[in-house]
Amino acid sequence: MDCKSGKGVKQFHPALRELLKEQIAQWRAKGLLNRPIHVMVVGIPNVGKSSFINKMAGGKRAKVEDRPGVTRTKQWVKLGDGVEMLDTPGVLWPKFDDQQAAQRLAFTGAINDDVLDIEALAMLLLEYLHEAYPQALTARYKINLPEGTEGRILLEELGRKRGMLVPGGEVNTERAAITLLDEFRSGKLGRITLEAPENEGA
Known part of the structure; x- marks a missing residue:
């Protein structure tokens, strides 16, 4: 559906x-x-x-x-x-033993942003997208950087491409992070999955 x-x-x-x-x-x-x-x-x-x-x-x-x-x-x-x-109200298990699972839930907004470092979260999401969905970043933000580029550099590039500059020419990375997370969660980057089915034959 x-x-x-x-x-x-x-x-x-x-x-x-x-x-x-x-x-x-x-x-x-x-x-x-x-x-x-x-x-x-x-x-x-x-x-x-x-x-x-x-x-x-x-x-x-x-x-x-x-x-x-x-x-x-x-x-x-x-x-x-x-x-x-x-x-019903959303439910989460009380403790995350798998930090990667917690990270993915945070990407989707299932964990309240008020308790997170938004910029660090956006950097992690950018690193994942750059590896798994580079075409989405290119299409949405015109980001076309080498494989393995750090999330900090990707976030700065996103902000620069969107004109999110503060006096002195530095990038407003907080604004860039909020933009990325909002657009990812609203589906503006396209159809993206954060995990794939396990290959039982592997």
Whole structure:
């Protein structure tokens, strides 16, 4: 499904009823003809749970913002056709033993930026993108630097290309970092994945 374009939305209800057809048959056998299907939407913060529910409901029912932590309480939303969805606050496991996983979550905005070093985070993201998606950086920011270039240099180049200079000709790297993270999270750099399936045959 794509919540922005609406692709796949019409297939959701039929797929849900197909998945639960045995349960629905049991309800009907007991005379529960109008029992609603309750669906819980669960995931990490800032991945679009409320946006998904709003798309399914055909309008803005759940509060949405481009930052984590907006949904603070559970709320039921009636979709029609006998389906109700429960919007829930984002959940994260309490401790990250895998720092790379925590880093990827931070890239997506699942971890609140207020507790992070934004510039350091942007440098790490730039290093990843420069290695895995160099064409995205070239297309969006006209960055075309040698393989293995440090994140600090990439961030400065981004700011320079966007004209983010302060008196004296230095780059405003904080502004450049915020721009990168905002545009990455909003999909302006294109379709990008931060991890690939493991190759079981390797």
